[in-house]
Amino acid sequence: MAGSAPAITLRFWGVRGSTPCPGPRYLRYGGNTSCVELRCGSSLLVLDAGTGIRELGLRLGSSPLDCDLLLTHTHLDHIGGLPFFGPMYVPANRFVLWSGHLAPQRTLVKVLQEFMADPVFPVPPSVFPSTVEYRDIQAGASFEPRPGITVRTAPLNHPNRATGYRIEHQGRSVCYITDTEHPETGRDPAVVDLVRGADMMIYDASYTDEEYPRYRGWGHSTWQEGVRIAEEAGVGRLVIFHHDPNHDDDAMDAIAEQADRARRGTIVAREGMTLDL
Numbered sequence: 051m052a053g054s055a056p057a058i059t060l061r062f063w064g065v066r067g068s069t070p071c072p073g074p075r076y077l078r079y080g081g082n083t084s085c086v087e088l089r090c091g092s093s094l095l096v097l098d099a100g101t102g103i104r105e106l107g108l109r110l111g112s113s114p115l116d117c118d119l120l121l122t123h124t125h126l127d128h129i130g131g132l133p134f135f136g137p138m139y140v141p142a143n144r145f146v147l148w149s150g151h152l153a154p155q156r157t158l159v160k161v162l163q164e165f166m167a168d169p170v171f172p173v174p175p176s177v178f179p180s181t182v183e184y185r186d187i188q189a190g191a192s193f194e195p196r197p198g199i200t201v202r203t204a205p206l207n208h209p210n211r212a213t214g215y216r217i218e219h220q221g222r223s224v225c226y227i228t229d230t231e232h233p234e235t236g237r238d239p240a241v242v243d244l245v246r247g248a249d250m251m252i253y254d255a256s257y258t259d260e261e262y263p264r265y266r267g268w269g270h271s272t273w274q275e276g277v278r279i280a281e282e283a284g285v286g287r288l289v290i291f292h293h294d295p296n297h298d299d300d301a302m303d304a305i306a307e308q309a310d311r312a313r314r315g316t317i318v319a320r321e322g323m324t325l326d327l
């Protein structure tokens with residue numbers, strides 16, 4: 051009998067870009083940096099390891115885990131939560147860490163060894179007693195992390211590089227496009243190709259179109275560009291993500307209203323929000 055369980059369930063644990071922003075002005079949308087949990091049947095995939103991943107770890111507790119962690123890139127707001135992800139310290143757990151953005155002489159394990167190192171951090175990644183496998187991929191590659199789950203990737207336009215992901219399971223698809231800056235004119239063809247026809251696109255909407263000229267070259271995009279890509283590529287649902295810490299709850303409410311008017315059904319990601327596909 052066909053079950054009614056969703057093909058993909060998402061839960062947002064961190065929706066901010068750049069740096070965490072705790073405090074009373076950020077209670078409704080949340081202040082943790084990028085981390086999204088994906089459930090595809092019994093498989094767990096985690097997108098990025100920003101500070102939001104700590105709360106995910108608390109939720110997962112000590113239940114046994116065999117999980118894929120897909121990193122867009124290794125800027126601090128996307129890996130800074132990893133040493134505080136409790137399940138990494140459970141010996142029976144296994145993690146596969148995927149990263150696609152790195153220059154040839156760099157590997158993910160080397161970057162983590164440099165980040166978790168004296169005098170920036172007290173212990174190296176070898177402190178994790180769990181099994182950790184590091185997989186460096188070329189942005190543009192496709193792979194099947196678990197049977198029945200397909201992942202396609204594309205290079206994004208970001209300082210030090212980043213990788214966009216498209217995850218497919220049981221005929222449904224979600225794209226995770228952060229961090230990226232759009233071209234001066236027209237859409238980024240690599241992004242449009244990757245997200246074409248997807249059910250959902252989570253998109254780097256750090257800025258508004260009005261703010262963007264001040265931040266040209268910083269490697270981020272706007273919610274309006276997200277709308278334009280979603281329209282051009284026939285994306286089902288747009289999810290605005292990687293909110294600028296300067297956008298407090300009131301600013302995000304205003305963006306949510308404008309974005310829904312621009313494209314009906316557009317969602318602004320909030321910490322704790324779940325979505326089913």
Ligand SMILES: [Zn+2]
Pocket residue numbers: 067068125127128229292
């Ligand atoms: Zn970022």
Ligand SMILES: [Zn+2]
Pocket residue numbers: 123125208229
């Ligand atoms: Zn970045």
